[in-house]
Amino acid sequence: MASATKAAPPQVSVAKITSKGQVTIPVEVRKSLGVRPGDKLRFEPQEGGFRVVREIEQNVFEKWRGIGSFPDMGKGREAIVAYFREMRGNDDLD
Numbered sequence: 001m002a003s004a005t006k007a008a009p010p011q012v013s014v015a016k017i018t019s020k021g022q023v024t025i026p027v028e029v030r031k032s033l034g035v036r037p038g039d040k041l042r043f044e045p046q047e048g049g050f051r052v053v054r055e056i057e058q059n060v061f062e063k064w065r066g067i068g069s070f071p072d073m074g075k076g077r078e079a080i081v082a083y084f085r086e087m088r089g090n091d092d093l094d
Contacts (some may be wrong), residue, residue, distance in 0.1 A: 013026040025035070033054050035041065040055035074082075 013029050014029075015023045015026060017023050031035075033041070033052070035054050040057070041086045042053050044051040044053060
């Protein structure tokens with residue numbers, strides 16, 4: 001059984017800031033943080049500097065997890081559709 005491990009953070013990495021305030025994060029640091037293009041980083045102030053961490057956004061669908069498992073609701077697609085129809089007031093969109 002193979003297990004995924006994060007790359008060990010490098011001892012020292014140096015990056016240059018461009019005139020636009022941009023910086024290229026070294027590949028070893030990106031791997032260590034587990035970030036990809038489009039991900040966000042959070043800069044947390046600490047004594048003597050900043051801590052950089054990957055910003056984990058909440059999944060917009062998380063609030064719906066388990067919706068089909070309410071005690072008074074049946075299982076499956078039909079039960080979920082019926083539940084939402086009741087919430088909406090039994091509209092005639094079919």
